[in-house]
Amino acid sequence: KNEVEQSPQNLTAQEGEFITINCSYSVGISALHWLQQHPGGGIVSLFMLSSGKKKHGRLIATINIQEKHSSLHITASHPRDSAVYICAVRAMEYGNKLVFGAGTILRVKS
Amino acid sequence: DTGVSQDPRHKITKRGQNVTFRCDPISEHNRLYWYRQTLGQGPEFLTYFQNEAQLEKSRLLSDRFSAERPKGSFSTLEIQRTEQGDSAMYLCASSLVPGTGGADTQYFGPGTRLTVL
Numbered sequence: 388k389n390e391v392e393q394s395p396q397n398l399t400a401q402e403g404e405f406i407t408i409n410c411s412y413s414v415g416i417s418a419l420h421w422l423q424q425h426p427g428g429g430i431v432s433l434f435m436l437s438s439g440k441k442k443h444g445r446l447i448a449t450i451n452i453q454e455k456h457s458s459l460h461i462t463a464s465h466p467r468d469s470a471v472y473i474c475a476v477r478a479m480e481y482g483n484k485l486v487f488g489a490g491t492i493l494r495v496k497s
Numbered sequence: 498d499t500g501v502s503q504d505p506r507h508k509i510t511k512r513g514q515n516v517t518f519r520c521d522p523i524s525e526h527n528r529l530y531w532y533r534q535t536l537g538q539g540p541e542f543l544t545y546f547q548n549e550a551q552l553e554k555s556r557l558l559s560d561r562f563s564a565e566r567p568k569g570s571f572s573t574l575e576i577q578r579t580e581q582g583d584s585a586m587y588l589c590a591s592s593l594v595p596g597t598g599g600a601d602t603q604y605f606g607p608g609t610r611l612t613v614l
Contacts, residue, residue: 391539420602422605427607427608428534428586428588428607428608428610429605429606429607429608430540430588430590430605431605432602432603432604432605435602473539473540475539475540482553484542484545484553485540485542485603486542487539487540487541488539489537489538489539490537490538490539
């Protein structure tokens with residue numbers, strides 16, 4: 388069983404739609420990261436969360452520590468948001484190393 | 498600041514050959530990480546350095562894999578006697594040491610895509 392599970396695995400949306408990507412984890416964590424990976428490999432860190440909610444532009448990330456769950460929301464989605472979104476947790480039982488989910492492939496159609 | 502760079506970006510090799518990848522981290526970052534990512538999966542931790550010291554190696558890192566960071570700046574990852582199962586994207590990331598006043602954010606390079614024929 389993976390310590391970090393993401394859903395959905397694949398998501399296709401129309402431009403302008405509100406998008407939610409979910410992440411559940413089964414280990415104790417000190418922080419949770421949302422990352423964006425574009426074709427070709429480059430990974431960019433979007434958010435680091437240890438509690439509550441963060442917002443940056445059209446992106447919102449929330450975390451519920453008790454339920455071991457986080458969500459990434461994209462408002463007014465745009466084709467340039469098309470990428471793989473990866474949830475990663477800093478897992479305390481693994482010496483605070485990052486443990487990654489498999490990613491959610493998002494495609495936004497115009 | 499040019500960010501984290503990796504070289505080469507793509508490598509095609511025949512089974513049994515040795516390959517070496519290089520990672521240049523962000524200059525003031527003292528931590529450097531190597532990850533492997535196969536198609537459809539998230540990255541998996543391989544090893545990390547703090548300055549020149551290799552502090553941890555994953556069980557995924559077989560004896561054919563070796564990593565160095567001789568001067569605490571750039572790092573190399575060598576795979577000896579490559580196998581088809583080694584085909585993957587090899588990612589490097591760097592960060593400041595968490596809790597030392599630096600941010601706990603890893604900055605990733607573009608990766609080296611290895612194909613073993």
